[in-house]
Amino acid sequence: LKRLSTTPPPLQKAPLPSPPQFPIIGNLHQLGLLAHRSLHSLSLKHGQLMLLHFGSKPVLVVSSAAVAREIMKTHDLVFANRPRSIVMNKLLYGSRDVASSPYGEYWRQIRSLCVVHLLSNKRVLSFRDVREEEMALMIDRIKQSYSSLSPLVVNLTELFMSLTNDVVCRVALGRKYGERRFKELLGEFAEYLGFFDVGDYIPWLWWVNKINGLYGRMERVAKELDDFIDSVVEEHERGEREGGHEDFVDVLLQVQRENAASGSPIHRESVKALILDMFAAGTDTTGSVLEWVMTELLRHPLILKKLQNEVREIAGAKRTITEDELEKMPYLKAVIKETLRLHPPVPLLVPRESMRDTQVMGYDIAARTQVFTNVWTIGRDPSLWARPDEFWPERFMDSLVDFRGHDFEFLPFGAGRRGCPGIQFAMSVDELALANLVGNFDFSLPVGKELDMSEAAGITVHKKTPLLAVVTPC
Ligand code: HEM
Numbered sequence: 001l002k003r004l005s006t007t008p009p010p011l012q013k014a015p016l017p018s019p020p021q022f023p024i025i026g027n028l029h030q031l032g033l034l035a036h037r038s039l040h041s042l043s044l045k046h047g048q049l050m051l052l053h054f055g056s057k058p059v060l061v062v063s064s065a066a067v068a069r070e071i072m073k074t075h076d077l078v079f080a081n082r083p084r085s086i087v088m089n090k091l092l093y094g095s096r097d098v099a100s101s102p103y104g105e106y107w108r109q110i111r112s113l114c115v116v117h118l119l120s121n122k123r124v125l126s127f128r129d130v131r132e133e134e135m136a137l138m139i140d141r142i143k144q145s146y147s148s149l150s151p152l153v154v155n156l157t158e159l160f161m162s163l164t165n166d167v168v169c170r171v172a173l174g175r176k177y178g179e180r181r182f183k184e185l186l187g188e189f190a191e192y193l194g195f196f197d198v199g200d201y202i203p204w205l206w207w208v209n210k211i212n213g214l215y216g217r218m219e220r221v222a223k224e225l226d227d228f229i230d231s232v233v234e235e236h237e238r239g240e241r242e243g244g245h246e247d248f249v250d251v252l253l254q255v256q257r258e259n260a261a262s263g264s265p266i267h268r269e270s271v272k273a274l275i276l277d278m279f280a281a282g283t284d285t286t287g288s289v290l291e292w293v294m295t296e297l298l299r300h301p302l303i304l305k306k307l308q309n310e311v312r313e314i315a316g317a318k319r320t321i322t323e324d325e326l327e328k329m330p331y332l333k334a335v336i337k338e339t340l341r342l343h344p345p346v347p348l349l350v351p352r353e354s355m356r357d358t359q360v361m362g363y364d365i366a367a368r369t370q371v372f373t374n375v376w377t378i379g380r381d382p383s384l385w386a387r388p389d390e391f392w393p394e395r396f397m398d399s400l401v402d403f404r405g406h407d408f409e410f411l412p413f414g415a416g417r418r419g420c421p422g423i424q425f426a427m428s429v430d431e432l433a434l435a436n437l438v439g440n441f442d443f444s445l446p447v448g449k450e451l452d453m454s455e456a457a458g459i460t461v462h463k464k465t466p467l468l469a470v471v472t473p474c
Contacts, residue, residue, distance in 0.1 A: 039374050040377045049360065051363075057083075060370065061371075068378060073408070079416075082418070099350060103355065117251050138437075142154060142441065165186070167429055170245070173275070174236070252271045256268075285460050290430055292463070294469065300391055304443065310329055311435050321439050348373065351370050354368065355367060373414075405419045443470070444470045
């Protein structure tokens, strides 16, 4: 028999956590420079469904239409969650927005508010004159800078970002806010949104970005943006806004009043988070489509010519294209689709997370596995697309394939419950801008300039270098 000891055994030191197997990275896109491209190479080697480990987190990488269908259709509910993110919590009022909110009753309410009141077809149509005015301003600005004495080189990247920002500003806040600091803040905000935070994957390293000051910088940006949006909301509440359109803040305040009366109040922070979501999800993405479409058209002058013929024939001598006329421009729509296939603005979609253990294509997938769907790779899959790497809009002319989330080989806006609710909004801006640009101007590359096709890092993928073109009124 062993004698029972009354003295407690010495405390065992807890084993130190083993060093991370995964390199500590600052930005998702440094995961082999550009994530969607490096994940593409990995999937060529390892297949269309890969399970990686980012620190302590299992991460599923989907690179085929068949697996995407399993995730976003067959098991859409299981994968309807978004992973928790320290960055989103800091920037978006504890993830009270639609895009980063975890799946559940709150998300259902706020998404429905967004879909029914802000982004419905009827509401998008009601902003038609805002879009048409902004297009006319853009065209005038270019024409006024033109002189027949020297070629006019336009920074199209800048032009498109300012266009989409102005449209979203007017629609969401009621007027344009051109102040430099506001634009800088939105720029920093967008940059932080794409940040790959090591603390989300290796929890015991949560302090790294606190110590290096990054969280502090994010909190300052979030606070400044909050002060700004607060002042805009207060201005609306005091009824100080001059005339004009009913904007998103008006709509949300109205819904807030109605809900308060019926006993289910909407918090002020939810209103502000939704407004910020419109900027976060709507400006960069919509601008990126225009940037890539013009890049491809500069590379393919015959396609540009064919598009100009279609647009100019319908516009006639007046040149200004209205939204009604877009319906008569199937080639324009095909050109935009082809751009979205080759250059999806959000190539890995917004990450999702499984809510319980499940099976995908016969493999066991644990609860809380994060999912990246590489729609960039799927859009170039040679088993689904003829001449996959070629910019060939004709492929869409007699095809029913569309980007609304039913065709899993073409998912630039995602699909299922968490699919993008802003498709109508984005397409109405992109189609009108493209038609007016190619209707009014000829485009060529500046002499001696090569087209740089490289992509910059970020959750939304832009060109690495700004797109410059010689623009000549016709
Ligand atoms: C060409 C432009 C755009 C592209 C390519 C795009 C793409 C996407 C993608 C890939 C997602 C995630 C889908 C998923 O998880 O399955 C998403 C979500 C979202 N988008 Fe867009 N988007 C665009 C424009 C817009 C616009 C203009 C708005 C609003 C003004 C918007 C609002 C949202 C919101 C609120 C979500 C979150 C949905 C949720 O989590 O329930 N997007 N978008």
